Amino acid sequence: MWHLRAPWDAVSAAALHGRRIREAGGPGRWTLFRDSLAAAFAWNVSPRVFHALRLWDSATGLSAETVVQDAEIGIHQMIANRGLDVGRVADKARFAELCTSHDLPVVRTLAVLRGADTDLRTVLPAAPVFFKPLEGSQGEGAQRWLFDPGDERWVRKGRRLDRGELLSSIHAFRRGRGFLVQECLVNHPELESLSGPTLSSLRIMTRVSDDGAVSVACVVLKVGRQGAEVDNRHAGGIVCAVDPATGRVGAGLSSTRFGAITAHPDSGAELEGRVLIVHRDAMAVATRAHATLPDLPRTVGWDIAVTPEGPVIIEANSMWGAGIVQWALQGPVPLQLIEPYLR
Numbered sequence: 001m002w003h004l005r006a007p008w009d010a011v012s013a014a015a016l017h018g019r020r021i022r023e024a025g026g027p028g029r030w031t032l033f034r035d036s037l038a039a040a041f042a043w044n045v046s047p048r049v050f051h052a053l054r055l056w057d058s059a060t061g062l063s064a065e066t067v068v069q070d071a072e073i074g075i076h077q078m079i080a081n082r083g084l085d086v087g088r089v090a091d092k093a094r095f096a097e098l099c100t101s102h103d104l105p106v107v108r109t110l111a112v113l114r115g116a117d118t119d120l121r122t123v124l125p126a127a128p129v130f131f132k133p134l135e136g137s138q139g140e141g142a143q144r145w146l147f148d149p150g151d152e153r154w155v156r157k158g159r160r161l162d163r164g165e166l167l168s169s170i171h172a173f174r175r176g177r178g179f180l181v182q183e184c185l186v187n188h189p190e191l192e193s194l195s196g197p198t199l200s201s202l203r204i205m206t207r208v209s210d211d212g213a214v215s216v217a218c219v220v221l222k223v224g225r226q227g228a229e230v231d232n233r234h235a236g237g238i239v240c241a242v243d244p245a246t247g248r249v250g251a252g253l254s255s256t257r258f259g260a261i262t263a264h265p266d267s268g269a270e271l272e273g274r275v276l277i278v279h280r281d282a283m284a285v286a287t288r289a290h291a292t293l294p295d296l297p298r299t300v301g302w303d304i305a306v307t308p309e310g311p312v313i314i315e316a317n318s319m320w321g322a323g324i325v326q327w328a329l330q331g332p333v334p335l336q337l338i339e340p341y342l343r
Helices: 002-023 029-043 047-052 070-080 092-101 163-174 189-195 279-292 323-329 335-341
Strands: 109-113 129-133 143-148 153-156 159-161 179-183 201-208 214-223 238-242 249-254 299-307 310-317
Touching (some): 002 029, 092 109, 092 310, 189 214, 201 279, 201 323, 214 279, 214 323, 249 323
Antiparallel strands (some): 109 179, 129 179, 143 153, 201 299, 299 310
């Protein structure tokens, strides 16, 4: 049905981004409109994806013919995942219990809020806490509350609440929806130099081969913006490819900035060319988790934070989406991630 609004999306995107693209040496508004609309009807690529992935720029290595949209890969994933209990991965509380039972490092759950009668008074620590929906995605609905020990209040976006006020605020916000209360993780110094206290993470894509061996298909660094509560690209986060073998970070892309990002716009820290070391331990955790946890899909996207104490699994994505992979790689989805769905 998105094809019905494709002409309007093509006009809107060309009007919004056209001047900056032209100043950067790209095509003019008319060409952008024409090419994005042609990609929509010839290759099933929406104008929004056309601009988000910078398909007008041949330097990215992407073309409309090779782009895979989230909805396209999602259909194949749903078919391939039939018979699997993917709900225990989608439900963050169940997934955390599963990881704990298999001795895997996972972010600590303080409370699971289901229904309207959960009492948080006995489980809310005098420390920073993180709230997120049990089955949310893309960081939607997440809240990070820092703790000021001076007056024993939790602080978020200018609000300072005592325990009772915070509990009332959380219950009113969730409106009976299932929520998870977790500890706030802290960045490893190697990542803290990029985004400060805003948690950054690694999206590690793993695949199980026919012989049962688990391998890493690609690694994506997700870097949050200053003051942000999540590092998701939909919240303005920056995504960069990381070479699994060397740890070298490539230039990033963001939904709120034009062009390739070579340095963090807030901290000024170098992104492109930076060499990570912490990704090695994170890859080891992801491959061990995929090999250990039972009845998982052939491909999984693992979100892993790297803390001063080591890697910690945040969540796993059985429906991992192609957009973030193509954004980070600025190229096609690796064949080893697509191949299991082509049989």
